[in-house]
Amino acid sequence: MPSRASNSPITQFQNCRILYKHKIIREDLWVRDGKILNPESLFFVEKGYADYKLDCNNCIISPGFIDAQINGAFGVDFSSDPDSLAEGLQRVSKKLLAHGVTSYCPTIITSSPETYRQILPQIRRTNGSHNGAGILGIHVEGPFISKDKPGAHPVDLIHDCSQPSGFQQFLEVYHSLDNVAILTLAPESCQSSDVVTRLTREGIVVSLGHSVANLPQAEDAVRNGASFITHLFNAMLPFHHRDPGIVGLLTSDQIPPGQTVFYGMIADGIHTNPAALRIAYRAHPKGIVLVTDAIAATGLPSGIHQLGSVTVQVDDDRAYVAGTQTLSGSIATMDSCVRHFKQATGCSTVQALEAASLHPAQLLKIDHIKGTLDYGTEADLVFLDDDLNVKRTYIGGKMVWESASIPTEQLTSRPYL
Amino acid sequence: MRLVILDDYDEASHWAAKYVRNRILEFNPGPDKYFTLGLPTGGTPEGMYRKLIEFHKEGGLSFQYVKTFNMDEYVGLPRDHPESYHSFMWNKFFKHIDILPENAHILDGNAEDLDKECERYEEEIKQAGGVELFIGGIGPDGHIAFNEPGSSLVSRTRIKSLAHDTIIANARFFDGDISKVPTSALTVGVGTVMDAREVMIIITGAHKAFALYKAVEEGVSHMWTVSAFQQHPKAIFICDEDATLELRVKTVKYFKGLMEVHDKLVQSSHEQSAKRQKLK
Structure with missing residues (x-):
């Protein structure tokens, strides 16, 4: 790879809606080193891509x-x-x-x-x-x-x-x-x-x-x-x-x-x-x-x-x-x-x-690191259904809790290479 | 030259996307054989990008072995500015498809040495084996990429000052404030596009009608840089009805009479084989 800033694996959460800048938008969420990643600069500057892609079953992703x-x-x-x-x-x-x-x-x-x-x-x-x-x-x-x-x-x-x-x-x-x-x-x-x-x-x-x-x-x-x-x-x-x-x-x-x-x-x-x-x-x-x-x-x-x-x-x-x-x-x-x-x-x-x-x-004056899904903030996430029932919880990009009522999805390995 | 006339913008976008899809599929790209595509930004190609994304999501089209070269980028505008052509390409196209980052090329308008950046870009195109299909749109003054009226028709990639009307037209993307619009850009030259093995120009809307007339019915002129493609061995113009308003009836009728031939170019392989079955 040309110039990736870090060798840590990158996860791309797909098929989800995310709470971003006061709107719920259909957008993928990218995480590396426990933080939310700007995929555009990953693409153009680092020329990198996701190591893992995760299907989120169309859930809403909110900051924790x-x-x-x-x-x-x-x-x-x-x-x-x-x-x-x-x-x-x-x-x-x-x-x-x-x-x-x-x-x-x-x-x-x-x-x-x-x-x-x-x-x-x-x-x-x-x-x-x-x-x-x-x-x-x-x-x-x-x-x-x-x-x-x-x-x-x-x-x-x-x-x-x-x-x-x-x-x-x-x-x-x-x-x-x-x-x-x-x-x-x-x-x-x-x-x-x-x-x-x-x-x-x-x-x-x-x-x-x-x-x-x-x-x-x-x-x-x-x-x-x-x-x-x-x-x-x-x-x-x-x-x-x-x-x-x-x-x-x-x-x-x-x-x-x-x-x-x-x-x-x-x-x-x-x-x-x-x-x-x-x-x-x-x-x-x-x-x-x-x-x-x-x-x-x-x-x-x-x-x-x-x-x-x-x-x-x-x-x-x-x-x-x-x-x-x-x-x-x-x-x-x-x-x-x-x-x-x-x-x-x-x-x-x-x-x-x-x-x-x-x-x-x-x-608490920590909105530069928590409470949003802005790039660079910590990937503390809640996955919710449309009735706002919690389906999964992530801290620092790692899954820390999962509702038993949804099937476990497969992590797919990198699509190319 | 082919001139393909569709009913409206959506039809034209759909037709253009199907054409691009077929060209890529027929080329059958692979690890040792990349399909090289020249790409425009702006309102005109957006509909085509949307359709290409659909084709990709339906599973019938991959960009894994496609290299792209964009036409232009503003000078001095941060890469992550929402109006940069990097942002446009990411949001309207790249993030939705499976193109690899190392295969997507866009001029760097923030490069330290802009002349060197332009040379490097030409070199990269050459390294990629030249462009298979260059897609473009045009401005109402007939400019292709940022090759404003008066640009040399054999020009290469270089820095260009923007024409005053281009700056005014672009002000709507910069809070309506002319002072915020970048005044220069890096752009491929008319000659760079001419070198592509095939050129496809999309022209839609009544405000582009005069430019289409100049491109098709008048002579080659550096004041309407798109007219240069009259001399390209394989150029295809895709337009909607509105864009034909300044053309002669005879011209429109001639090309519309060829639609049956043109439409064969965008049939899916499924449609083609169905037709073959019928003939048997």
Whole structure:
């Protein structure tokens, strides 16, 4: 061969539709060295061609899903059991592949400083592989949140910052922020303007949530660098027309130019009423980030489960505190959220897929390597049928999960030579 | 010269594609015997490329042993610019067929030494044994490739400044902004195309009617460079009805009367054998 830049094998995915530059187009997808390859420059510059051609059965290929908020799943709770955490992370990472999730932010709810010290250093950023989805950094949710909006967080561990000492206090509580990618705080707590500025400068995404902030407080935080809203509508003041609160950020005219406020949305059809979902989406379609906010009961069969100190009853798509009608958290999977979001909002397939791939990548400022099928980005892929059921998952160009319901296709060897 | 008149653009494109298919199949190319094809870009040949892709996908036509030489490329336009002729060929043709990258040749308009690039291109054509079938389209001013009016009819591959009307016409591909249109191009010469063993020119649309008249009914002139092919031993012009508007009725009737003969050239082997069976 004349001038191929690399001898690594090239795979050409054929007979597929790909999500490329905000459109679903009929186009082949080329991968080499785990990255998406520009076939035109391969042809003209390197004069190379595919080593393998793979028939994709006319499926849709989307960038892999990214879950920016997940507390656990498959019986594992990231926040409650530091001793078996490594094992738990492995289990969840592996099983998320079946749901099209190729990377995620394990989420730690409000905990004690000792617990943070034990847990946070254990959750390191890792690349995905056949062993499971990659970890993009931790989402620490709390403890600097409002006692008035604790949700399921332990109230006694919440820091309401009656004696504010700013960023230093954050470091004392978390011990280290090295592995943290997203930090949820209530902007009205602590000396948030200093803290938000510092965290943003450290490259951490500051998210507003579990908060009773009014709109001006929320806008202040955004001006200081906050760029995310944690599970919109949940654990914040309800929308009021004279003070729309954090929800008002969706249509605020105080957002600095060039900055986007993203918002997490639990689109499981239970935690957010479809009408509210539509209001948010239509007001600010480019900011929606689908999150599962899933708890340990996710992926467990219907029945009674003992999860840590809590007994949970799973009934199909809902999890209750056993013996009550109280929802114990979301047990949604990312692929089901994508389907529900599309059905509930009537949005296009492109918009539904981007809400689970491009938008979280933009939020985490990694859209130059993940969340798109642009040339040069990592080949984390989900193969979907037209109803958006996951058929296959790839990480770095390698197949890491396959639905049993489709026949295995043959890799065809190079057509010429 | 043959002049083949079809009803409309689609018919002309289909006919042209069938002709190319048959020429390749009859040639029966193989590892020691490549079929060499000269190729144009632009709106006119797009329909033909679409049909050739169909033939390939249906399984009846392979480009594995076909070498191609494109006519021209802009100077200084990045190769991956959507309006570059590299991009055109990739998107409209090459990526859909089984041609090998080392067999697809396009002039490099970003070469350091443009004159050398042109010499190299001529040499490559020679190395390939010359062009078996050169396909071209023309501009409304009768230019073939970028051989604008006034180009030498024995010219070889070289750099050319574009005529002002060509730049205006191409502005629609560059956001309607004339300042963004490249002002020069590398192009094969009229002589380069003349050297091909066969030349096929596709001319469609009423706006090309005057050029077709100049090409067919007037004398050879460097002001209508396509007219040079009157002196080619094997040239075929494929046009639609609209493009014949400036021709004399007599000319049109004569060539239309030959359609039965022309159509035999594009029958599939299946159709040919069916006819032979009937004769028996």
